[in-house]
Amino acid sequence: MTYATGAGAAFLSVIAQATHGTALLSLAASAGVLGGVSAISGYSVHRPRTGRRTSHLNAPVRSEPFVGRDEELRLVSDKLRLQEDRPNELRICVIHGMGGVGKTELAAHFAKKRWDETRALVWWLKASAYGLLTSQLLELADFLDVPGHESKSVVLNRLWSRLREEPDWLLVYDDVQDRSLGPLRNEREDMRPFLLPTDVPGAVVITTQVINVLDQYDITAERIGLRQLGPEDGLALLQARINVRDDGPGDADDTRVLDELGSALGWLPLSLVQAGSYIDTEGVPAKDYLRKLREHPSIGADADATIGLAIARVVDAEPRAEDLLRLCAFLAPEGIPRRLLRDPQFRPLVPPSLRNLLAEEHGFAKVTRLLRDRWLLSVGKSGQGAAEHYSMHLQIQRSVKEGMDATARVMWAQTIVRVVEAAFAQASGAPSEQADGEIGRESLMPHVQAIRRAVEEDGAWATDPHGDRPAREALARLMHQAGDYQEHRGVYQRDVLSYYAHEASIRVHGIGGDRERIQSLLDVARQKYRLADLEAAEEECGSVDGECGAALSGVMPEEERSGLLRLRAECLLLQADVLRERVKFTEAEEAVTEAVGLFGEGGPEWLGLDRARIEMRLGQIHRNAGHLSQALDHYGRAETLIPPHDGEEPSEYTLFRAELVFCRGILEQDRGNLQAAEEHLRLALSRFPPNPASDNFETAQIEKFLADVVRRRSEATRALARGRRSPLVRLRLRRSAIRQLREADQLLSQAVDQHRKRREAENHKYAACLNKRGSLRLAQGRTKEAEKDLLKAEAIYVSAYKADHPYRAKTLARLAEVLLVAGPPGRKVRLATGDECDAGEVLVMAERIFVTQLGPHHPVLVAVYERLARCAHDEETAAGLRRRAAHIREVTRSADG
Secondary structure, X not given: OEEOOOOOOEEEEEEEOOOOOOOOEEEEEEEOOOOOOOOOOOEEEEOOOOOOOOOOEEEEOOOOOOOOOHHHHHHHHHHHHOOOOOOOOEEEEEEEOOOOOOHHHHHHHHHHHHHHHHOOOEEEEEOOOHHHXXXXXXXXXXXXXXXXXXXXXXXXXXXXXXXOOOOOOEEEEEXXXXXXXXXXXXXXOOOOOOOOOOOOOEEEEEEEOOOOOOHHHOOOOEEEEOOOOOHHHHHHHHHHHOOEEOOOOOHHHHHHHHHHHHXXXXXXXXXXXXXXXXXXXXXOOHHHHHHHHHHOOOOOOOOHHHHHHHHHHHHHHOOOXXXXXXXXXXXXXXXXXXXXHHOHHHHHHOOHHHHHHHHOHHHHHHHHHHHHHOOOOEEEEOOOOOOEEEEOOHHHHHHHHHOOOHHHHHHHHHHHHHHHHHHHHHOEOOHHHOOOOOOEHHHHHHHHHHHHHHHHHHOHHHHOOOOOHHHHHHHHHHHHHHHHHHHHOOOOHHHHHHHHHHHHHXXXXXXXXXXXXXXXXXXXXXXXXXXXOHHHHHHHHHHHHHHHHHHHOOOOOHHHHHHHHHHHHHXXXXXXXXXXXXXXXXXXXXXXXXXXXXXXXXXXXOOOOHHHHHHHHXXXXXXXXOOHHHXXXXXXXXXXXXXXOOOOOOHHHHHHHHHHHHHHHHHHHHHOOHHHHHHHHHHHHHOOOOOOOOOOHHHHHHHHHHHHHHHHHHHHHHHHHHOOOOHHHXXXXXXXXXXXXXXXXXXXXXXXXXXXXXOOOOHHHHHHHHHXXXXXXXXXXXXXXXXXXXXXXXXXXXXXXXXXXXXXXXXXXXXXXXXXXXXXXXOOEEOOOOOEEOHHXXXXXXXXXXXXXXXXXXXXXXXXXXXHHHHOOOHHHHHHHHHHHHHHHHHHXXXXX
């Protein structure tokens, strides 16, 4: 038996045929044998040239032959076929096993097999981290021409809708980790979107090392457990990889050596392929490789030994390869852009030895080819004509890091921070905004997340006052830029908070000046407010205000002083918002008044709508406090403070006028002037982009309130119909009421959809939608749905704001109406606090919260007392409750003048 050595031991030619007359596409790649290697292979994508894309292939380039997995390949098909009795549901097959056992390659072969059979959508997703998987799904959405949006949640929902149009599609989620698909079912505070299209018909194959990865999501799936190859198949894989020819006299001896080698490696496919690649490429006898392997301290089936030998041999052949491996080890394992390594503007940020290599086209190509031949680095593309990118297996990254001392690890961690920060600062946003070959921020986010994780695990240098200052400054900037980008894209707010918190932790240790430090702390406070962590947000605002006061006590240039005063004003305004949500209306008004005082003589100048917006803020505080006439006065003053402008008014000013009209509409609703409320809200709605086409969150806010007003007007119309004697008039009024309910349903459906997509940012607004939908469902006679919506809203408020917040009391008041209508009398429901209450008990609980938090004469108590009167067991008690309601109504009218 002799060995035919050389790098090109196998050659793959894939022919893909589109279904609409598209030309043949031939994809060829040089690669090693595939019998069970993990994801260390390139990607090929077939993008049809037809206008309507119904046939796509995006999968790793496979190598041949495929050894020892034919039975498992058949099982994947069988497992998915077993679920065909559920044609309208997602069918899932999970391939699980230890690292390096061949899960990725089995899935890659199945993907190509599925493409051959169906010519349908087949798409590969790298799923090792939530952020990386999100980016991969956004790339798929862009490929399918799904309309873009600033919110990732919106784009993902549009993608799921687009997949409904695709027959027989298959998505492969490669290397799923614990929680990389999203929050668990019981993690109610984690509002990130789930990244499996569970309610869309189609097929998903998952590869993972976590055997119960879907159990924790309560999702049913078929499973295939993958183990190491048996000795016979493992030997065949080794022989195929080193291209053995049965024409030598030492056949039996060589087979024995290969058998010993395979046994030493535990027949782990990744280790077998790396060993075979080494033997084949270097032309060394198997017995010499086995001797080297036995000398290695980490020999075993975890691939560390073969990786260590491969790295050592590559570094012997080309010492500069070690630096490239070290650089890549601190990035995400997948999707390393070639431009990130080769762009001249980033070269000054890396050590000189690597800088020279990156500048040499021939030298760089030689090193990457050497690393690829040893299965240490893979090269691929995310699409036809797309820029090249690299991947490095997690086990290889770990081995590279473990081979470095502490000083080297810190140096390379800092290097990658500087490189990624420079790339992120000049990158574009969404995939649709990128020019050919350009690095996008979305594609860099997995690498930013890898940096953040590394800092969390081993990043003492980031807060070390004596550490590398430029690297710490770059890290602070990167965390801030990533936080801004994620917030703009509508990402889960706790993730945004994490980036800002990392920036703040760096800046409080001496990076940047007072303004940068205070701004970072203010960003943290703002995110806590958006997460409804109101107590923490109020505490953060107090701390920021103290920092501002201390900084302003010193002598400084006027520009610096003005900037700090503006930050303090922003802090006070945020504090006012927090206090308003915490029902501390007097303190909220005082905070706003103090902010206004900072814009006096010698302070910062008002910019654009700043002063008008503050006046609108005061109006919102008074409206929440039940001081409706004072709120109206502030809205009027806000309009007079809109800066004059020659010529066409800027769109920003026009939208602010619409916001004021919106605020007046809500105020009229509170006063019971439903016709005026509807007129104002319709006018405001006409100034914003229409939904559902625009997926505009501000539009959804107006739709939510307008739907509630139209529903209430429908109820008034039905009541009017009941009082008419003429059958024709009654019929006309009832038909009008039905039309109003239909319109309310349409408006609210759009609003609920938008708020659901954004609930991770402002969950209380989603709960408000559920409140209004609950009342709408009651008006439609759908009492079970109404009760379900209101109980869900109540649970959100208890979780986000505690049990004694007025938001919860409003929900309880609506829930009581459902219980009164649906019956039977005395029926109890279980609330989020564990209390079991009937309608009367729910109303008493709402009354107690309103009186304690808002006072005994707030307008919201009118409906509570009127409903309590219906629960009363005697007429005297009922009459007393109706008198209370009438008194509050009269007090409100008197206050309104």
